[in-house]
Amino acid sequence: AQTVTQSQPEMSVQEAETVTLSCTYDTSENNYYLFWYKQPPSRQMILVIRQEAYKQQNATENRFSVNFQKAAKSFSLKISDSQLGDTAMYFCAFMNRAGGSQGNLIFGKGTKLSVKP
């Protein structure tokens, strides 16, 4: 069974600084997606970024980028120029794509990020 581990329950960063959130996962599959979701106090789940396992190039979305290390099964999220609005829970998630189907997401326990002014 696949598992997702986020080893940092809480982190903080100063506004405008850079922070990296860690995520590791365990799978025997070769075809999968990885995601980072943001959950602000409103508790809505907002997609931040996704990465297809077959792509070697790391995904980027504006200030958000990932460091995807497939062999190490590591998928960290880097937030550059942190803003107060980035304060939220961040969840790493895995989706198996075996057979081309869209499966369920397996989430880590989350990292609570606080951006300090």
Next chain:
Amino acid sequence: EPEVTQTPSHQVTQMGQEVILRCVPISNHLYFYWYRQILGQKVEFLVSFYNNEISEKSEIFDDQFSVERPDGSNFTLKIRSTKLEDSAMYFCASSGGTLTYYGYTFGSGTRLTVV
């Protein structure tokens, strides 16, 4: 941008009562899901639904739970006899085609409180 809509945003129910949570997925999506998040814990998969039937379910999704797509637009989660431990945030999600990733979108959630 298309949204997944969930109603109600907050529901309070008495233990033992039946509750129905409603979701309107994105119209051209084919896969529908329910997830649960107990306060302070991680998001957990409950069930996925495709082609008018359950395609996968977790251990959490026992006989007290059922899902239905009654009219081609709504997707509902029913809990027959609620327990205190069913108190959680319930998220509906939908995603697109079978061969290409068309997006996995979550609704804003229904907070269920069982008293």
